[in-house]
Amino acid sequence: MNRIDQLFAQKKQNVLNVYCTAGFPTLESTLPVMQALQSAGADLIELGMPFSDPLADGPVIQDSSTQALKNGMTLARLFEQLKDFRSSIQLPVILMGYLNPILQMGVENFCRQCAAVGVDGLILPELPLPEYEKEYQAIFEKYGLYLIFLVTPETSEARLRRLDAASKGFLYAVSSSSTTGKDKDMGDQTAYFRKLQALHLKNPVLIGFGIKDKGTFTTACTYSNGAIIGTAFIKAIANANDALPATVKSFIQGIIA
Amino acid sequence: MKIAENTFNSPYQADKNGFYGRFGGAYIPEMLYPNVEELQLKYKEILADPSFQEEFQQLLTDYVGRPSPLYLAKRLSEKYGGHIYLKREDLNHTGAHKINNTVGQILLAKRLGKKRIIAETGAGQHGVATATVCALMNMECVVYMGSVDIKRQAPNVARMKMLGATVVPATSGSETLKDATNEAIRDWINNPVNTHYILGTAAGPHPYPDMVARFQSVISEEIRKQLLEKTGKEIPDYVVACIGGGSNAAGAFYHFLDEPSVRLIAVEAAGHGNDSGESAASTVLGKVGLIHGAKTLLMQTDDGQITEPYSISAGLDYPGIGPMHAHLFESGRGTFLSATDNEALAAAFELTRLEGIIPALESSHAVAKLKDLALRPEEVVVVCLSGRGDKDMEAYIRNLDKF
DSSP states (O other): OOHHHHHHHHOOSSEEEEEEETTOSSGGGHHHHHHHHHHHTOSEEEEEOOOSOOTTOOHHHHHHHHHHHHTTOOHHHHHHHTTTGGGTOOSOEEEEOOHHHHHHHOHHHHHHHHHHHTOOEEEOTTSOHHHIIIIIHHHHHHTTOEEOOEEOTTSOHHHHHHHHHHOOSOEEEESSSSOTTOOOOGGGGHHHHHHHHHTOOSSOEEEESSOOSHHHHHHHHHHSSEEEEOHHHHHHHTTOGGGHHHHHHHHHHHHHO | OOOOOOOSOSTTSOOTTSEETTEEOOOOOGGGHHHHHHHHHHHHHHHHOHHHHHHHHHHIIIIIOOSOOEEEOHHHHHHHOSEEEEEEGGGSGGGBTHHHHHHHHHHHHHHTTOOEEEEEESSSHHHHHHHHHHHHHTOEEEEEEEHHHHHHTHHHHHHHHHTTOEEEEEOSTTSSHHHHHHHHHHHHHHOTTTEEEOOOSSOSSTTHHHHHHHHHTHHHHHHHHHHHHHHSOSOOSEEEEEOSSOHHHHHHHGGGTTOTTSEEEEEEEEETOTTTTOOOOHHHHOEEEEETTEEEEEOBOTTSOBOOOOOSSGGGOOSBOOHHHHHHHHHTSEEEEEEEHHHHHHHHHHHHHHHSOOBOHHHHHHHHGGGGSOOOTTOEEEEEEOBBSGGGHHHHHHTTTTO
16 A cells, blocks of 8 residues: 555544755755654655756745755765665655656656655656656556646636546645745635535645645645645755754644644 | 648647647646646637737737848858848847737737736847837736846846836846746746736747747748749748747748748857857757756756756857757758857857848857858848847947957
């Protein structure tokens, strides 16, 4: 059973998914950050593969991506770092990223390495649904990788249903139409969250974008199975240096305690 | 004149999903999907609407000043052989071909009910052309421009400001056209309902490459008519155009794509040379990849990170090319050459002294390759002179002693 399914079989409320950029703040912090997230009580880890031109991201995640690349991060190096991560980390892990580095590595090669190290799913926001179904789905399934689709407040109901049908593991509901880290008021989105609830989707729903503290996390969880925190976490660990585990712990505790 | 009616019969045109061979498509995050889908569903219908066509043609005639002249450059022809014609897009209102597309897209934006316009710009010509049509139509206008380009194209920045646009510096990456485009796309993600993105080149997600090519196709439509009048034959031997993203080349090639006797010459910017590490020649240095929502030829590392291009010309300083051009390259239909900074500068000074025409640095790259064509006396060449050089005077004055 895929670890994402296991998670949602056991926990249906207040699921906390945390985004971190691989190779940030230092090249070697990928694993320590993941381990700290696990000890601190996160439920899911979304690991960002740094890219030079992250179109869907705001300045904070852009900068973390740029820093990670400066640190020497590459996709090949990420798989080296992840080689034995399953000996210490049991949480489901999703790789999130832009398509170009994956195309250069070769889609099948990438998937094979994901499966070999124990990655459970992928978030690839630029991959069009028809192309996924035609050219990628069979490969992803062969390697047991779940592809998680995004929906936004502007997504039509018909498309929402299609994306829910195609998505595996959960559905990623973007709270407002924005790049990551934009401080839009979530209060305005309750109608959208209610609409999602009323649709009785096949997948669990996690809300992301704009979740930055206990208040926003709690609000999001009222309408969904849980939420995703990215920008606020990146900000918190950017200057953590030696105090990384303690910083991660106090950040996560501040959300879920 | 009318906008090209595309029946998808040509192997060099976009198919219904926006693919040119294996290039093109729309690789965009879900946040952009409704905007892009709306364009995909409506652009052809709107373009084909008689009231749209009437308004578009009238503005091209009375406001842009079309048709632009096709000028037989006699002294240039004496030097390089053949009959060299210049398609004078530099004489358009605002000084470049970019206005053809912005007039079309602003009319489209109005019909889509959009209230706010965003654009990216490299040399500033597309930014000026966008700010111009926004002033004309009383629309809010925000132009993203790399910080490096803001410095090197100062006259155009001033023009945009006078036209009422907000110019926002893009400070990431190499702070040039690619980065300005990233910021424009991010703006669109954040403003999905009221905003139309007037993309300035034949790149980006479907339908932009096809839509921009159609708006620019007036260039080759006029060339055919004008050649017929002047030479009795509407088909030249060569069409030469510079290419960054590739909008003037797309327009200049459009009505010759299915005329196999016409050699289509695209000239990329080679910066300090294609071996120097400082170049923008995507067909020489690129591999298949994704940039700004399209699959195309892209300069990148082995790890798939997009590399920073370089060219003296802000309009050609882009690490990819439009998908139509990637297909022309791969299929062999187009011939791709590249000109260095110095070749372009030399060509600019030569054209100025032989013909009294100061070209834009971008267009100078096209002129620079006349020397490589080994023209026979009877051959007819059309060079798309995409823009005028006013904006580049600082670079020209700096190099006055060298040429």
